[in-house]
Amino acid sequence: MGTIATNNRQITLFYHPDTSLGKRMNAYVNSMDKDVLIVDVSKTKVTGTQWSELAEKLNIKIADLINQEHPDFTKNYGKGPFDMEEHDWLKVLEMHPELLIHPIVINGEEYMQIKKPTDFTKFMGADSAGADEKNPL
Incomplete structure (x- = not known):
């Protein structure tokens, strides 16, 4: 069992x-006809275990959760390539949550990084998201 609670009737x-x-x-998720849990990483401390779980469920490395081109990242860590261990990447996210590269949405047991607004529409399905390909967010 993971540390992030999931529910088929809730979007996180x-x-x-x-x-x-x-x-x-944030605005779009709040407009859904489901229960919503919003985790603003600037106000809510996300633990290393939770970051690890998110990366695992997304089938990516923890480093892939981090915007390595963000000005704050390059100011603090320089330019890559980087050869850091997973726990080092976790420390980066814990100390600098503003470096989260993309919002992450959880719907039931499904996880997705949202890289552009239409990703969310596709993830939720056009009918349940109230949008379609001709009228994306």
Whole structure:
């Protein structure tokens, strides 16, 4: 059992509010006809275990959760390539949650990084998201 609670009747969003996509996803998720859990990573401490679980469920490395081109990242860590261990990447996210590269949505047992607004529409299905390909977010 993971540390992140999931529920088929609930949508969970992990996001940072300083990104335009994060703001859009927050508004859009809140408009859904499901229960919503919003995790603003700038206000809520996400543990290393939770970050690890998110990466695992997304089938990516923890480093892939981090925007390595973000000005704060390059200021603190320089430019890559980087040869850091998983626990080092976890420390980066724990100390600098603003580096989260994309919002993450959980719907039941399904996890997805939202890289563009239409990803959310596809993830939720056009009917349940209230949008279609001709009228994306």
